[in-house]
Amino acid sequence: MKTNFPVMDSSERTASERLVSRADLALWSGLHERHPLVGLFHRFGGVRRLNLAYDRLAHLGASGFIDQVFDQLGLSIALAPEDLARIPKEGGFILVSNHPFGPLDALALVSEVAKVRSDFKLGVEDAMGRIPQLEEAFVVVSDAASEGGGARISGWREAAVHLAEGGGFGVFPAIEVSSYDRSKKWVADGRWNASLIGWASKQGVPIVPVYIDGANSHLSQWLGLIHPSLRSLRMPAEIQNKKGQVLRMRIGHPIKKRDLAGFESHDQLARFLRAKSYAMGAAYDVQRDLFKGLRFPKRPVELAPAMPMDSLSREMDALADVKLFSHQEFDVFYVAAERIPQMLKEIGRCRELTFRAVGEGTNKALDLDEYDLYYQHLLLWDREAKRLAGAYRVGEGWEIMERYGARGFYTRSLFRMRKGIFPVLKSSVELGRSFIVLDYQRKRMPLFLLWKGILAVLLKSNEARYVIGPVTISSDYSQFSRALIMGFVRRHYWEESWARFIRPRKRFAFEEKRVDTTALLEGIGDDVKRLDRILADIERPDVVVPVLLKKYLHQNARILGFNRDPKFNDALDGLMLLDVRDLPAETLENLQREFGFG
Numbered sequence: 001m002k003t004n005f006p007v008m009d010s011s012e013r014t015a016s017e018r019l020v021s022r023a024d025l026a027l028w029s030g031l032h033e034r035h036p037l038v039g040l041f042h043r044f045g046g047v048r049r050l051n052l053a054y055d056r057l058a059h060l061g062a063s064g065f066i067d068q069v070f071d072q073l074g075l076s077i078a079l080a081p082e083d084l085a086r087i088p089k090e091g092g093f094i095l096v097s098n099h100p101f102g103p104l105d106a107l108a109l110v111s112e113v114a115k116v117r118s119d120f121k122l123g124v125e126d127a128m129g130r131i132p133q134l135e136e137a138f139v140v141v142s143d144a145a146s147e148g149g150g151a152r153i154s155g156w157r158e159a160a161v162h163l164a165e166g167g168g169f170g171v172f173p174a175i176e177v178s179s180y181d182r183s184k185k186w187v188a189d190g191r192w193n194a195s196l197i198g199w200a201s202k203q204g205v206p207i208v209p210v211y212i213d214g215a216n217s218h219l220s221q222w223l224g225l226i227h228p229s230l231r232s233l234r235m236p237a238e239i240q241n242k243k244g245q246v247l248r249m250r251i252g253h254p255i256k257k258r259d260l261a262g263f264e265s266h267d268q269l270a271r272f273l274r275a276k277s278y279a280m281g282a283a284y285d286v287q288r289d290l291f292k293g294l295r296f297p298k299r300p301v302e303l304a305p306a307m308p309m310d311s312l313s314r315e316m317d318a319l320a321d322v323k324l325f326s327h328q329e330f331d332v333f334y335v336a337a338e339r340i341p342q343m344l345k346e347i348g349r350c351r352e353l354t355f356r357a358v359g360e361g362t363n364k365a366l367d368l369d370e371y372d373l374y375y376q377h378l379l380l381w382d383r384e385a386k387r388l389a390g391a392y393r394v395g396e397g398w399e400i401m402e403r404y405g406a407r408g409f410y411t412r413s414l415f416r417m418r419k420g421i422f423p424v425l426k427s428s429v430e431l432g433r434s435f436i437v438l439d440y441q442r443k444r445m446p447l448f449l450l451w452k453g454i455l456a457v458l459l460k461s462n463e464a465r466y467v468i469g470p471v472t473i474s475s476d477y478s479q480f481s482r483a484l485i486m487g488f489v490r491r492h493y494w495e496e497s498w499a500r501f502i503r504p505r506k507r508f509a510f511e512e513k514r515v516d517t518t519a520l521l522e523g524i525g526d527d528v529k530r531l532d533r534i535l536a537d538i539e540r541p542d543v544v545v546p547v548l549l550k551k552y553l554h555q556n557a558r559i560l561g562f563n564r565d566p567k568f569n570d571a572l573d574g575l576m577l578l579d580v581r582d583l584p585a586e587t588l589e590n591l592q593r594e595f596g597f598g
Helices: 022-029 036-044 047-057 062-073 103-113 151-164 194-201 218-226 228-233 235-240 266-284 286-290 309-317 341-356 397-403 419-426 445-460 479-492 517-524 528-538 547-554 585-595
Strands: 076-078 093-097 120-124 138-140 168-171 179-181 186-188 207-212 246-251 323-327 330-336 376-382 387-396 415-417 428-436 466-473 502-504 558-565 571-579
Touching: 022 036, 022 228, 036 047, 036 228, 047 062, 047 235, 062 103, 076 103, 093 103, 093 194, 093 266, 103 120, 103 168, 103 207, 103 235, 103 246, 120 151, 138 151, 151 168, 179 218, 194 266, 207 266, 218 228, 228 235, 266 479, 266 517, 266 528, 309 341, 309 387, 323 445, 330 445, 341 376, 341 387, 341 428, 376 445, 387 397, 387 445, 397 419, 397 428, 415 419, 415 558, 419 428, 419 466, 428 445, 466 547, 479 517, 479 528, 479 558, 479 571, 502 558, 517 528, 547 571
Parallel strands: 076 246, 093 168, 093 207, 120 138, 120 168, 428 466
Antiparallel strands: 179 186, 207 246, 323 330, 330 376, 376 387, 387 428, 415 502, 466 571, 558 571
16 A cells, blocks of 8 residues: 655665655555554654664765665675686676565675666665655566556666666566465465566566575564555565575576567566575575485495406406497496396495485495395496496396285386286386496496496396386485475476376475475476576586486386485486487497497
């Protein structure tokens, strides 16, 4: 609710009203200036203390003013350098942010963005726009680009001209400060203004999403539930009660003009941008950061020592009859466990070492289990360095079904399986526990050679039609990121005809209430690269969709289910199924071209 009461110019006010007057409180709350509540909050709501603090800073310029405000309030800002580096160095851009605190959000954005772009301006309401020290950094705008009149419309015109001249501009699309949502039981922005986002999308510049972590006090939220006016009247006190807090911010990758054009409506784009902002807040996942330790995970046992190089070399020299092929310094073998007692221990050691590096692993000295005893092992051996470079564990489904039945499959320990899936198991090769030793992970060839070995196994067998196996998303990803990957896979790579026979033994369930995941997934579409960019914004710049999952999906694999594996450091396993007949022609062509194989 808005009012049109006259507002005093700052030069006409007394020292005790230089920043906030009784008329301002009336304007913000939509109440008459003589309303008892306005008088009550003006007298006891911290207004005088705020005005006097402002009066002490009134002589400062913009940068010094903001620094002193945060210093006096005892506030600091935490923003990673790599996040700040995502602000475009030149050219126009529009920054969109959630609005958890109120005026402090505006001060924080101007302070941080100005470090890389001195031409940055922020769209604000009248009250903020009247602060003389910040008039060069602020543009007074109305609630939406299509509303208001007079100076407010000219504010949007000024912003458009500023962008056209290559400047940066920022807005709070929710307009109002975040408040408590009764239905979701969470403090968050309301819907972002679609008209404002529509205006932003028409400016022909990238849009940069921002997330500011936090919320105003419980008292403020409680007052807002009684009536929004009370929350507005409480704002001066909220500005002053953050002493000693750290205001945490995230800045995402710019969304380019061509990607913005792909949205069907301004409302869909607004929902996506809001979801992207709050998704970056999932990096501050409370359960992950604070309560993960309450699971009391096993302390990792010291790794077993490496097997002697000479004993490994002797075992490998005796395997000429099971060598599939050689390439450069590498040999690839397909061998049963009983022929490699020393190498099997080295496999277990290297598995555990590799998996621990990405937040997985069994926390045991060796990663070996009963399945290793009757599964085959695909080994990548560096002949020159005389060391193991990588391996896959391979189960021949027809043999396992005949000897042990469905219970003999490792994947059966992760998923409950009904009889309808048994024909697939019998015609499948089960892959698992794959790894490339850390020293070889930066090279393309080791993984490619292991894949060539898998194809060799498939093509020499008359029984194999399918490849199945778990593909892991480690617990190093936040719970929200894992849930987002799951949602993406369910939309685009799910195979319901077989998935109906599969149930996880430990279901993974997580809901981030503040994020409209549907809007986020709609914006991503079926583009894995877009999902990569979202994950990099949520986690770290180098975090993307797990490489092995991406490789399988690129080979036309489908996913049948997801299971949380507490025995494997709480990793999330997707059950992958690939029909050999669906392998892309380019895969076989590449192998033929590089190795004369096909």
